[in-house]
Amino acid sequence: MKRFFTHHAATYSLLAPYLIGALLLVIIPAGLAFALAFYRYDGLMTPAWRGWGNFIDVAFDPLFWIALANSLFFIVVAVPLRLLAALGLALLYNRPRRGVGVYRAIAYLPSVIPDAAYALVWLWIFNPLYGPLNAILNALGLPTPAWLLEYSLAKPALALMALFPIGEGFVILLAGLKNIPHELYDAAHVDGASRWQAFRRITLPVLTPWLMLLSIRDIILTFQSTFTPAFLMTQGGPYYATLFLPLMVYEEAFEGLRFGIGAAIMLLMFLITLFIILLVYWLFEEGWGYDET
Amino acid sequence: MTKPEPTHRPRRWSWRRAGASGLFHVAAIVISLAFVLPLVWMVSVSLRKTGLTLPHTIQWLPQEPQWQNYLRLFQILPMGRYFLNSLLITALGVPLSLLFGSWAGFAMSQVGKRARRRLLAFTVILMMVPTTALWLARFVMFARLGQTNSYIPLLAPVLLGASPLLVLLFYWNFRRIPLETFESARLDGATPLLSWWHIALPQARPTLAAAAMLAFIFFWNDFITPLLYLRSQRLYTLSIGLMQLQEMDKTNWPLVLAAAALVTLPPLLIFLAVQRKFLNESWLSGK
Numbered sequence: 001m002k003r004f005f006t007h008h009a010a011t012y013s014l015l016a017p018y019l020i021g022a023l024l025l026v027i028i029p030a031g032l033a034f035a036l037a038f039y040r041y042d043g044l045m046t047p048a049w050r051g052w053g054n055f056i057d058v059a060f061d062p063l064f065w066i067a068l069a070n071s072l073f074f075i076v077v078a079v080p081l082r083l084l085a086a087l088g089l090a091l092l093y094n095r096p097r098r099g100v101g102v103y104r105a106i107a108y109l110p111s112v113i114p115d116a117a118y119a120l121v122w123l124w125i126f127n128p129l130y131g132p133l134n135a136i137l138n139a140l141g142l143p144t145p146a147w148l149l150e151y152s153l154a155k156p157a158l159a160l161m162a163l164f165p166i167g168e169g170f171v172i173l174l175a176g177l178k179n180i181p182h183e184l185y186d187a188a189h190v191d192g193a194s195r196w197q198a199f200r201r202i203t204l205p206v207l208t209p210w211l212m213l214l215s216i217r218d219i220i221l222t223f224q225s226t227f228t229p230a231f232l233m234t235q236g237g238p239y240y241a242t243l244f245l246p247l248m249v250y251e252e253a254f255e256g257l258r259f260g261i262g263a264a265i266m267l268l269m270f271l272i273t274l275f276i277i278l279l280v281y282w283l284f285e286e287g288w289g290y291d292e293t
Numbered sequence: 294m295t296k297p298e299p300t301h302r303p304r305r306w307s308w309r310r311a312g313a314s315g316l317f318h319v320a321a322i323v324i325s326l327a328f329v330l331p332l333v334w335m336v337s338v339s340l341r342k343t344g345l346t347l348p349h350t351i352q353w354l355p356q357e358p359q360w361q362n363y364l365r366l367f368q369i370l371p372m373g374r375y376f377l378n379s380l381l382i383t384a385l386g387v388p389l390s391l392l393f394g395s396w397a398g399f400a401m402s403q404v405g406k407r408a409r410r411r412l413l414a415f416t417v418i419l420m421m422v423p424t425t426a427l428w429l430a431r432f433v434m435f436a437r438l439g440q441t442n443s444y445i446p447l448l449a450p451v452l453l454g455a456s457p458l459l460v461l462l463f464y465w466n467f468r469r470i471p472l473e474t475f476e477s478a479r480l481d482g483a484t485p486l487l488s489w490w491h492i493a494l495p496q497a498r499p500t501l502a503a504a505a506m507l508a509f510i511f512f513w514n515d516f517i518t519p520l521l522y523l524r525s526q527r528l529y530t531l532s533i534g535l536m537q538l539q540e541m542d543k544t545n546w547p548l549v550l551a552a553a554a555l556v557t558l559p560p561l562l563i564f565l566a567v568q569r570k571f572l573n574e575s576w577l578s579g580k
C-alpha cells in the first residue's frame with residue numbers, strides 16, 4: 001500500500017514542472033493583468049488606484065474602436081478562409097497516392113518560415129513598383145494597386161498572406177480524416193449515397209469537433225499573429241487601417257509606458273474573445289446538429 | 294474531391310480514373326506553386342546586385358547570383374552573434390520542452406480517470422488563453438523579478454513543454470500504450486521515471502520528432518518575446534537582427550531578403566528532415 005502511494009506521488013511529481021509553468025506563465029500573469037487594469041502604472045512608480053478610469057479612457061479613445069473593428073474584420077474574414085483552406089487541402093491530399101507526400105510537405109512549408117521573415121517577404125511581394133504580385137497583374141493586363149499603402153486594401157492584403165501558413169490545421173484535419181472508418185463509406189456506397197451526401201453525412205460530422213477546436217484556436221492565435229505583420233509591414237497604417245488590438249496594446253504599454261491602459265485593453269480583448277468563442281461553440285452545436293453519439 | 298472510395302476495392306485502369314488522377318496532379322501542382330513562391334522569391338531577390346535600380350519585371354534568377362550578399366550581412370551587423378544566440382536559446386529550449394512536455398503527457402496518461410479529465414480540461418483551457426492577453430502582465434512580473442534583458446523569459450515556456458499542444462500530443466501517444474504494460478513494470482519495481490524512459494518514450498519516436506520540430510519553430514521563430522525583453526545588442530536574436538537590418542535601409546531588398554532566407558534556413562532544414570515521420574499514413578491515423 002505504501003509503495004502504491006509513493007508510486008502515485010512519483011507520477012504526480014512528473015507533472016510538477018508543467019503545473020509550475022502554468023502558475024508562473026498563465027495564472028499569475030492573468031491575475032496581475034486583471035489587477036493592473038484598475039491601476040495607473042508606468043513601470044517605475046508604485047501603481048496608483050484608478051478604479052474604472054482606465055476603462056473610461058479606453059472607451060473614449062476612438063483608436064480603440066478602430067483597432068477593435070480591425071481585429072474583428074480579421075476574425076470574420078481571415079479565420080473562416082484559413083479554416084476552409086486547411087479543410088480543402090486535407091480533403092485533396094487525404095488519399096494515399098503517388099506524390100501526395102511531397103504535396104503535403106509543400107503545403108506545410110509556409111508554416112515553417114519565421115514570422116518576421118514571412119512578413120518581410122510579403123512586404124516585397126506587395127511592393128507596388130517592383131513587387132512580383134504587381135508584375136504578374138501587369139503582365140495579365142490587370143490593375144496594379146498600391147496594396148499596403150491603400151486604405152481599403154491594406155487589411156485584405158494582410159488577410160491574403162495569412163491564408164498560407166495553415167500547416168497545423170491542415171495536419172490536424174488530415175489526422176481527423178484518417179480516423180474515419182472505411183466501413184462508413186462502404187455502407188453509404190451500398191446505400192447508393194452520392195459523394196456529396198457521404199461528405200455531408202459522414203465526413204463533416206466527424207470533423208466538426210476538430211473544426212470547432214481549430215476555429216477557436218485560430219481566433220485566439222489571430223490576436224497574436226496580426227501583431228508581427230502590422231508591426232513590421234504597415235506600422236498600423238495607412239490611417240490606422242491595420243492598427244490591430246495587440247499593436248495598440250504594444251504602443252500603449254511598451255512605447256507609452258501606460259501599462260494600466262494596456263491591461264484594460266487586454267482585459268476587454270480577453271472578454272471579447274471569450275464571447276466570440278462561446279458564439280462559435282453555440283454555432284457548431286446548434287447549426288450543424290452534431291451530437292456525441 | 295472527397296475520397297469516400299475505400300482503398301481495398303480492386304481497381305482497373307480506366308480513362309475516367311486516369312483523367313481524375315491527372316486533374317488531381319494539375320490542381321496539386323498549381324496549389325504547391327502558390328505555397329513555394331514566397332520562398333523562391335526570397336532566395337531569388339537575395340541574390341540580386343544591391344544598389345541597382347530594380348527591374349519592373351519578375352526575374353526568376355539574377356544573371357550573376359550575388360552570393361556575397363550573404364557575407365555582407367555578417368559585416369553590417371553582428372549576425373554571427375545573433376545566429377549563435379538564437380541557436381543557444383533553441384538548443385536549450387527544445388530538449389527541455391520535450392522533457393517537461395513528455396513528463397506532463399506521460400503523467401496525464403497514468404493518473405486515474407477523474408484526475409485525467411481535470412488535467413485534460415486544464416490543458417485545453419491553457420491552450421485557449423490568448424498569449425497576447427498575457428504579454429504585458431508577464432513583462433511586469435519578469436521585470437519585478439529583475440529578469441528583463443535576459444533569456445529567462447524567452448526560455449520559461451519550456452516548463453509548459455513550449456506549448457500545451459505538445460503536452461496533448463504526448464498524452465495522446467502514451468494513451469495508446471496498454472496500461473497493463475505499465476502495471477507489470479510497476480510490479481517489477483519500476484518507478485514512473487523508469488517506465489517513462491524505457492517503455493513510453495521508445496514508442497513515441499514519430500511524436501518526438503514532430504514535437505521537436507514544433508518546439509524548434511516555437512523558439513527559433515519567436516519574434517515578439519525577444520522584441521519585448523532584450524535591450525542589449527549582444528543578446529539579440531536573428532529575428533531582431535532582421536528587423537534592425539530592415540530599419541537601417543528599407544530599400545535594400547537583396548540584403549533584407551538574404552537575412553530573411555538566413556533566418557528561414559534552419560527551421561526549413563529541420564522540417565525537411567522530420568516531415569516524413571509525421572506526414573505519413575500511420576502517424577496521422579494514430580496506428
